[in-house]
Amino acid sequence: MRAVGGLGAVAWVALLALLGWPSAAAGQQRVESCVTCHLETGDDRLADPVKRFGEDIHSAKGFGCVACHGGDAKEAGMEAMDPAKGYIGKPDRQQVQTVCGRCHSDARFMKRYNPALRVDQVTEYATSVHGRRLKELGDPKVAICVSCHPAHSIKPPSDPRSTVHPLKVAETCGRCHADAKHMEAYKIPTDQFQKYKESVHWRMMSIKGDLSAPTCNDCHGNHGAAPPGVTWVGNVCGQCHAVQAEFFAKSIHAKVFAQMGAPGCAACHSNHEIKEATDAMLGLGDNAVCAGCHAAGDKGGKAAVEMRALLDSLSGESEKARAILLQAERAGMEVSQAQFDLNGAKDALVKARAAVHAFTVQAVKKEGEPGFAIGAKAYARGVRALDELQFRRKGLAVSLVIILALIVGLVLRIRQLDRRS
Ligand code: HEC
Ligand code: HEC
Ligand code: HEC
Ligand code: HEC
Ligand code: HEC
Ligand code: HEC
Ligand code: HEC
Ligand code: HEC
Ligand code: HEC
Structure with missing residues (x-):
């Protein structure tokens, strides 16, 4: 000082x-x-x-x-x-939401502190399985505000130490939902936490640090925790996978799945243990999800096989083009433009894979077509580059022969002159 x-x-x-x-x-x-x-x-x-x-x-x-x-x-x-x-x-369990809601449901009061903060926690909570069972049955095992936001150490979701920080939510929900003893009286599985930890979503979040990947509350609501109804699973996933959701919504499956009670996206991807998607999921092979409902003889099965063949040939074509361009590049040929253009085929492949969700061969073909054209053009460029290389090598050999012949001629001539003198 x-x-x-x-x-x-x-x-x-x-x-x-x-x-x-x-x-x-x-x-x-x-x-x-x-x-x-x-x-x-x-x-x-x-x-x-x-x-x-x-x-x-x-x-x-x-x-x-x-x-x-x-x-x-x-x-x-x-x-x-x-x-x-x-x-x-x-405050007793029923009273807690009133205590918190006195401020958090008062939009005018909360605005003075943080105008962006939602003020629907208590009303959303009332619609959740937690809130309903608390109100109607006084169920002592459901979550109340302080189960997820421990009284006296409440922190905003953005604070990494908070129980509701994206990286901590699964653990917070899992404290009850993964505890078989706590959930004994209910007829629901207790594997959500364990399965979620195996998912592509958790891996994105925990390893790649991508906090935009979903955790429990992104699919179940921050406060309205309920199992997404069969008919709106697509909307839950569609918050982030808009392209697939749009194709799916217009597809025949959207209609028949609703009638069958099949849970939309989750019928093929599962809900908690969602894995990376691969082409192997398509078709009628061992890992194909279509095989669960379709066989080689029905229209769906045939379409599945055809869609898979299209994707295989598209990725095969662009792989072939990539390989020949690489060979040309290594031999010192200038093919960077063609290599760049080939990214267009990759984009088309991504789009064609998303178009699988229309569940028509036509849609996959439409998105894939530009990719075939780009792949073919890039391959042709690779062939030309290698031809050119051959041509140059031949030219070089010919020039070498000519030069050699000249040298020999010159030497002979010099000797001749020497002898003369
Ligand atoms: C002079 C000491 C003293 C003061 C001042 C005091 N408390 Fe307490 N408080 C206690 C004691 C002792 C108990 C335990 C009483 C019991 O078990 O019946 C207690 C219990 C409590 C409990 C638990 C009640 C329960 O049902 O389990 C709460 C909550 C509480 N106090 C809040 C407050 C608040 C808020 C204030 C300030 C407005 C306050 N206390 C001021 C001594 C005090
Ligand atoms: C006296 C009014 C009041 C009461 C009662 C109250 N809160 Fe708050 N709470 C606030 C204010 C003000 C903030 C700060 C908001 C800000 O600036 O972001 C806040 C912040 C929070 C936050 C962090 C929000 C964020 O993202 O910044 C959580 C979570 C929270 N409160 C939960 C609760 C719970 C659970 C209860 C009941 C146990 C409760 N609050 C009771 C006024 C209150
Ligand atoms: C089942 C767990 C759970 C319960 C029960 C719960 N919350 Fe939350 N709360 C969360 C999660 C998870 C978030 C983080 C949301 C996010 O990432 O933005 C959150 C966020 C909040 C926030 C920050 C603003 C917002 O809405 O995102 C406030 C305020 C809040 N909760 C208050 C409450 C109050 C009041 C209650 C009781 C009516 C309550 N919570 C009950 C899990 C819960
Ligand atoms: C944001 C709201 C909030 C604030 C602020 C708050 N409490 Fe509490 N407190 C609660 C709630 C809710 C419970 C009931 C927790 C439960 O059921 O697990 C509680 C429980 C308690 C208990 C009983 C603990 C037990 O295990 O039986 C005591 C004692 C207490 N509070 C004291 C305090 C004191 C002292 C302060 C100030 C330093 C304080 N509280 C500030 C919400 C609050
Ligand atoms: C304090 C323990 C506890 C916590 C913490 C908790 N839950 Fe629950 N939850 C329950 C209980 C008990 C039920 C009632 C089960 C039933 O009726 O089938 C339930 C029901 C549900 C249901 C409805 C299940 C069904 O099919 O009926 C969903 C969805 C759910 N919780 C999601 C969550 C999420 C997401 C979180 C974290 C953000 C969470 N819960 C945190 C105890 C808890
Ligand atoms: C990617 C979205 C997603 C995430 C993340 C997610 N859930 Fe679910 N959850 C669902 C869907 C969809 C269903 C309904 C599936 C059905 O109807 O077959 C469901 C069902 C449930 C149920 C009802 C019982 C059951 O297993 O079918 C509970 C309880 C539940 N989830 C809790 C959790 C908890 C706890 C977490 C975090 C560890 C979590 N969920 C993460 C999408 C998700
Ligand atoms: C909050 C946003 C969000 C929600 C909700 C969400 N996801 Fe994801 N999902 C992601 C992110 C981020 C990734 C990783 C980046 C990527 O591959 O797109 C991902 C990856 C995936 C993948 C792997 C993609 C690949 O390229 O292999 C599948 C499949 C998937 N999600 C399906 C679903 C399904 C089904 C649901 C609903 C039950 C769902 N997601 C809900 C954000 C979300
Ligand atoms: C949960 C069961 C289920 C799964 C899984 C499933 N389908 Fe279907 N699909 C149906 C039902 C039911 C129909 C309507 C009746 C029918 O035509 O067989 C249908 C219809 C179709 C049709 C329209 C056939 C027509 O009549 O024109 C196509 C194409 C299709 N599915 C492709 C696929 C592909 C590709 C997959 C895998 C990615 C797949 N399906 C996975 C149940 C399923
Ligand atoms: C009938 C089965 C089926 C349904 C229903 C389904 N998918 Fe897929 N999904 C697939 C298949 C098969 C692939 C793999 C495509 C490929 O890579 O060849 C896939 C791939 C994906 C991918 C990876 C990126 C991509 O486009 O290849 C995401 C993300 C995805 N699906 C999200 C969703 C969402 C969101 C829904 C619901 C709106 C949904 N899926 C419904 C079968 C399905």
């Missing part, structure tokens, strides 16, 4: 307090009697909330114990917890 002209630290704090400097003055005012007394009791149940609260978002925004529990924080004695002063004690 040498830079501040000789004033000691204590004097500075006093001066700032006199000037009404907010962090110095207000910070001291804010110490509630609740905090002081609860710490003094030495009882963990009473002191832990105080110790944890320091890192809670509500504490950071200037709220104290009274914001949720009521009471009078200016009273030093037990009168601080007088119900006549609004003290509610420890």
Whole structure:
């Protein structure tokens, strides 16, 4: 503190307090009697909330114990917890959503802090299986607000330490849903967490750090947790896979799957253990999803085989072109333009794969066609480059022969002259 002209630290704090400097003055005012007394009791149940609260978002925004529990924080004695002063004690499970909703459902109040924050948590929660079972059956095992946002250490989803940060959500839900004992009374599987951890989505998120890949709440809603109904699974996945969802929605499968009760995208991709897609999923081979419902004799089966053949030949053609261009490049020929153009065939392959979701041969053909043309052109360029190379090599050989002949002629001529002289 040498830079501040000789004033000691204590004097500075006093001066700032006199000037009404907010962090110095207000910070001291804010110490509630609740905090002081609860710490003094030495009882963990009473002191832990105080110790944890320091890192809670509500504490950071200037709220104290009274914001949720009521009471009078200016009273030093037990009168601080007088119900006549609004003290509610420890809210019971039914009460918690009312406590949180007092602020979080009040759009005008919340706007003063964060206009972008949603204010539908309580109403969404009421539509969830959790909220409905709590209200109708008083079910003690479903999630309430503080199951997912532990009271006294609540943090925004963007904070990596938060229980609802994208990388932590699966664990938070899994605490109940992967616990066979907790879920014993219900007739639903307890494998969602384990299967999700095997999925391409979790791998994208945890290994590649792509937080736009989905975790539990992206498919089930932040607060409206319910199994996506059979008819709207497509919309859930379509939030992110719009192209496939659009093709699918117009396909024959959208209609017949709804009648059969097959869960849309999940009928072929599963719901929690979604894997990378490969061409092997298409057709009637061992790993083909079509084989579950179609056989070689029916129209769907035939179409599946034909679509697969199209994709195989498209990827085969562009692979062939890529290989010949590489050979030419290694031999020193200039083929970079053709190599660049070949990316167009790759794009067409990507589009043709997405068009599989229309479930017609026509759609795959339409997207694939430009790729065949590009592949053929690139291959032809590779052939030409290699021809040119042959031509140049021959030319070089001929020139060498001529040069050699000239040298020999010259030597003979010189000897002849020598002999003459
Ligand atoms: C003088 C000490 C003291 C003060 C001040 C105090 N408390 Fe307490 N508080 C206690 C004790 C002791 C208990 C345990 C009482 C019991 O078990 O019946 C308790 C219990 C609680 C509980 C748990 C109630 C339950 O049903 O389990 C809550 C919540 C609570 N206090 C909140 C507050 C709040 C909010 C304030 C400030 C407005 C406050 N306390 C002020 C001593 C205090
Ligand atoms: C954002 C709202 C909120 C704030 C702020 C808050 N609490 Fe709580 N508190 C709760 C809820 C909700 C519960 C019930 C938790 C549960 O059911 O697991 C609770 C439970 C408690 C309990 C009972 C713990 C137990 O295990 O029985 C105590 C004691 C308590 N709070 C004290 C405090 C004190 C002291 C403060 C201030 C430092 C505080 N709370 C601030 C919401 C809050
Ligand atoms: C006294 C009003 C009030 C009460 C009661 C309250 N909150 Fe909050 N809460 C806020 C405010 C204000 C913020 C800060 C919003 C911001 O600035 O982003 C906040 C932030 C949050 C956040 C982080 C949101 C974000 O993305 O920034 C969560 C999660 C949260 N509260 C959950 C709860 C839960 C759960 C309860 C009940 C146990 C509760 N709150 C009770 C006012 C309240
Ligand atoms: C089953 C778990 C779960 C329950 C129960 C739950 N939340 Fe959340 N909450 C989440 C998740 C997950 C997010 C993160 C969403 C995101 O990534 O944006 C979240 C986010 C929030 C936010 C930040 C803004 C937003 O909506 O994204 C607030 C505020 C909030 N919850 C309040 C509540 C309140 C109030 C309750 C009780 C009515 C509650 N939550 C119940 C899981 C839950
Ligand atoms: C405190 C424990 C707990 C937590 C945490 C929890 N749940 Fe639940 N959840 C339950 C219980 C219990 C049920 C009721 C099961 C039933 O009725 O079939 C349930 C039901 C559901 C259902 C409806 C299942 C069905 O087919 O009926 C979905 C979906 C769900 N939870 C998703 C989630 C998600 C997503 C999260 C995390 C964001 C989560 N849950 C966190 C306990 C929990
Ligand atoms: C990519 C989207 C997606 C993600 C991520 C996801 N789910 Fe699901 N979940 C679904 C779909 C779709 C269904 C319904 C499938 C059906 O009807 O056959 C479902 C069903 C459920 C059910 C009902 C019981 C069951 O297994 O069929 C529960 C409970 C559940 N999910 C919990 C979770 C939990 C917990 C997580 C995170 C670990 C999670 N889900 C992640 C899409 C997803
Ligand atoms: C929140 C966004 C989001 C949601 C919702 C979502 N996904 Fe994904 N999905 C991604 C991301 C990101 C990737 C990895 C990047 C990529 O390959 O597109 C991915 C990858 C995939 C892949 C592997 C793609 C490949 O190239 O091999 C499949 C298959 C898939 N998702 C299917 C689904 C299905 C089915 C659903 C619904 C049950 C779903 N996704 C829901 C974002 C999402
Ligand atoms: C869950 C069962 C199921 C799966 C899996 C499935 N289909 Fe189908 N598909 C049907 C049903 C049912 C029909 C309508 C009745 C019929 O024509 O066989 C149908 C119809 C079709 C049709 C229209 C046939 C016509 O009558 O013109 C095509 C094409 C098709 N499927 C292709 C595929 C392909 C390709 C796959 C694999 C990627 C596939 N299907 C996977 C159930 C399925
Ligand atoms: C009838 C089976 C079936 C259904 C239903 C289905 N898919 Fe696919 N999906 C496939 C097959 C087969 C592939 C592999 C295509 C390839 O790579 O040759 C695939 C590939 C994908 C891919 C990887 C990228 C791509 O386009 O190849 C994504 C993402 C995807 N599907 C998402 C979805 C979504 C979202 C839905 C629902 C709207 C859905 N799928 C419905 C069979 C299906």
